[in-house]
Amino acid sequence: MIRADLHVHTNFSPDSSIPPKTLVNMLLAHPFIKAVAVTDHNTVRGYFKVRELASAYPDLLIIPGVEVSTIEGDVILLGVAEVPPQPWTVENVIDFARSRGGLVVAAHPYRAFGLGDSARKYPIDAIEILNGGCPRQLNVLAEELAKAMSVPGIAGSDAHRVDELWTVYNEIQASTNLDDILNAVKRGFVRASYSEKSIRF
Numbered sequence: 001m002i003r004a005d006l007h008v009h010t011n012f013s014p015d016s017s018i019p020p021k022t023l024v025n026m027l028l029a030h031p032f033i034k035a036v037a038v039t040d041h042n043t044v045r046g047y048f049k050v051r052e053l054a055s056a057y058p059d060l061l062i063i064p065g066v067e068v069s070t071i072e073g074d075v076i077l078l079g080v081a082e083v084p085p086q087p088w089t090v091e092n093v094i095d096f097a098r099s100r101g102g103l104v105v106a107a108h109p110y111r112a113f114g115l116g117d118s119a120r121k122y123p124i125d126a127i128e129i130l131n132g133g134c135p136r137q138l139n140v141l142a143e144e145l146a147k148a149m150s151v152p153g154i155a156g157s158d159a160h161r162v163d164e165l166w167t168v169y170n171e172i173q174a175s176t177n178l179d180d181i182l183n184a185v186k187r188g189f190v191r192a193s194y195s196e197k198s199i200r201f
């Protein structure tokens with residue numbers, strides 16, 4: 001089993017202050033979270049930097065990702081190390097993710113910039129049911145959406161500051177291997193969990 005935070009921003013996102021080096025150091029220091037998806041806004045430059053810095057540590061896994069600001073709301077692609085071409089409609093972004101073997105996640109569906117009920121129209125692989133930046137009732141709505149759509153629910157801290165890292169995380173029934181992890185998430189072998197430091201809940 002591997003524990004992973006599947007939604008983190010580095011300072012390659014304009015609204016985040018987390019340097020890639022600090023992210024790697026925080027991951028190294030964490031007692032049990034050893035995998036992180038770098039999901040910057042509309043860029044994968046932060047992912048490549050984090051991956052480079054983490055390459056010296058074989059027990060860490062850096063999952064490629066990007067949070068795309070589609071016309072209808074934020075969509076996270078996991079396992080994708082490229083930014084989709086414009087225009088960023090949900091359909092285009094899903095097609096792009098499929099062509100790269102990635103997963104499509106509706107990020108914080110009921111918060112601002114979320115897809116909301118529009119998520120139901122699309123073949124989404126997972127719903128973010130525990131977002132570290134969402135009040136509890138919006139996460140509950142997201143969980144209900146995941147149940148209604150019969151898709152797995154996942155967790156992401158959505159950290160933009162160092163102290164927001166790992167507020168929530170996932171227990172994934174997989175080895176430290178990217179394909180294994182993506183497969184396990186898609187098949188629902190994932191459990192979204194609160195961390196002890198989730199004081200906001």
Ligand SMILES: [Zn+2]
Binds near residue numbers: 007009039067158
């Ligand atoms: Zn985000």
